[in-house]
Amino acid sequence: MKTIAILGSTGSIGTQTLEVVRENQDIRVAALAAGNNIALLEQQIREFAPKTAAVWTEEKAKELRERVKDLPVKIVSGMDGLLEISVLEETDILVTAIVGMIGIRPTIAAIRAGKDIALANKETLVTAGHIIMPLAKEHHVSILPVDSEHSAIFQSLQGNEKNSIKKILLTASGGPFRGRKREELANIQVEDALKHPNWEMGRKITIDSSTMINKGLEVIEAKWLFDVDFDQIQVVVQPQSVIHSMVEYEDGAVIAQLGTPDMKLPIQYALYYPKRRNLPGDRLDFWKLTELTFEQPDLETFYGLRLAYEAGRAGGTMPTVFNAANERAVSLFLDRKIKYLEIPEIIHYCMDAHKRKEAPTVEEILSAEAETYEQIESRWS
Numbered sequence: 001m002k003t004i005a006i007l008g009s010t011g012s013i014g015t016q017t018l019e020v021v022r023e024n025q026d027i028r029v030a031a032l033a034a035g036n037n038i039a040l041l042e043q044q045i046r047e048f049a050p051k052t053a054a055v056w057t058e059e060k061a062k063e064l065r066e067r068v069k070d071l072p073v074k075i076v077s078g079m080d081g082l083l084e085i086s087v088l089e090e091t092d093i094l095v096t097a098i099v100g101m102i103g104i105r106p107t108i109a110a111i112r113a114g115k116d117i118a119l120a121n122k123e124t125l126v127t128a129g130h131i132i133m134p135l136a137k138e139h140h141v142s143i144l145p146v147d148s149e150h151s152a153i154f155q156s157l158q159g160n161e162k163n164s165i166k167k168i169l170l171t172a173s174g175g176p177f178r179g180r181k182r183e184e185l186a187n188i189q190v191e192d193a194l195k196h197p198n199w200e201m202g203r204k205i206t207i208d209s210s211t212m213i214n215k216g217l218e219v220i221e222a223k224w225l226f227d228v229d230f231d232q233i234q235v236v237v238q239p240q241s242v243i244h245s246m247v248e249y250e251d252g253a254v255i256a257q258l259g260t261p262d263m264k265l266p267i268q269y270a271l272y273y274p275k276r277r278n279l280p281g282d283r284l285d286f287w288k289l290t291e292l293t294f295e296q297p298d299l300e301t302f303y304g305l306r307l308a309y310e311a312g313r314a315g316g317t318m319p320t321v322f323n324a325a326n327e328r329a330v331s332l333f334l335d336r337k338i339k340y341l342e343i344p345e346i347i348h349y350c351m352d353a354h355k356r357k358e359a360p361t362v363e364e365i366l367s368a369e370a371e372t373y374e375q376i377e378s379r380w381s
Contacts, residue, residue, distance in 0.1 A: 054081035129224030151266030152244035216308020
């Protein structure tokens with residue numbers, strides 16, 4: 001019996017993690033944390049009986065306490081609440097499915113407490129990979145990727161850990177605007193960008209997929225997860241989303257992980273690693289799979305991906321600025337305050353204006369984030 005805690009339990013990854021728990025019946029949920037979706041969190045508490053639950057504001061915490069006053073669950077709030085959940089003694093794995101850089105401190109606390117991390121929070125490694133990965137090594141903690149592409153790479157490395165990686169082939173669907181040119185994206189509306197052809201995801205990550213900035217974040221994350229240089233990470237557009245990513249070794253062999261587009265597979269693999277379990281759902285039918293196609297990404301139209309490589313290579317606080325600028329720009333777009341093509345323009349502007357700091361502390365990372373937000377607020381809000 002494994003015991004887990006989930007940060008971000010009401011989001012897309014969090015709810016699918018609980019589906020895996022529900023289907024397997026041999027994982028105990030010690031704690032849940034959510035933002036503001038009190039109604040769904042209450043349902044989860046009643047079904048999975050966690051010892052502790054957290055919400056972001058104390059106001060919402062008071063509301064939740066009233067809703068679940070008939071249950072023996074402790075309700076906490078804010079960053080202190082997330083930190084308390086992250087270090088619970090009985091927890092084996094912390095699932096970090098929370099969105100944003102808010103995930104950094106809880107992840108660090110969990111690592112120091114000896115918890116394995118099922119990582120679905122991109123921002124943690126994008127902005128603080130230089131802190132997280134050495135710390136995990138020091139505390140003998142496993143960082144188990146939940147993202148489908150990084151899980152595919154992780155799976156393709158099994159049994160080959162002692163061999164040299166020549167190249168990571170990070171696949172991308174291309175999103176809803178694959179094949180379009182920049183001028184064709186001028187009048188894109190929120191509803192258009194939220195229509196992903198293959199995956200059901202949260203709103204923010206769906207917009208990121210449409211701009212290919214999500215792939216840029218994954219490139220930076222892959223650098224830290226797999227200890228490779230940026231020149232060794234090649235993005236390949238694979239529109240069918242059947243090949244989830246690949247690893248090329250020094251002898252020319254390419255090992256790939258294939259499957260239907262189902263996030264429960266990487267979630268379950270992370271929770272039960274190194275064992276595999278039966279997972280209900282569709283299977284690939286190679287008699288019906290008529291083709292697999294591959295394309296080079298268009299770095300002119302989707303130049304947010306190019307900016308990600310630039311931010312990653314610059315290092316220091318630059319990936320934080322890239323991430324923070326994108327986060328705020330996407331929020332402005334979803335609120336219909338900026339145009340679609342302004343998302344990468346805002347990122348470019350913030351990166352150009354930033355004075356990079358080398359090997360930043362957590363405080364310097366959060367400061368760079370705040371400065372980026374202020375910069376955007378003063379010009380675009």
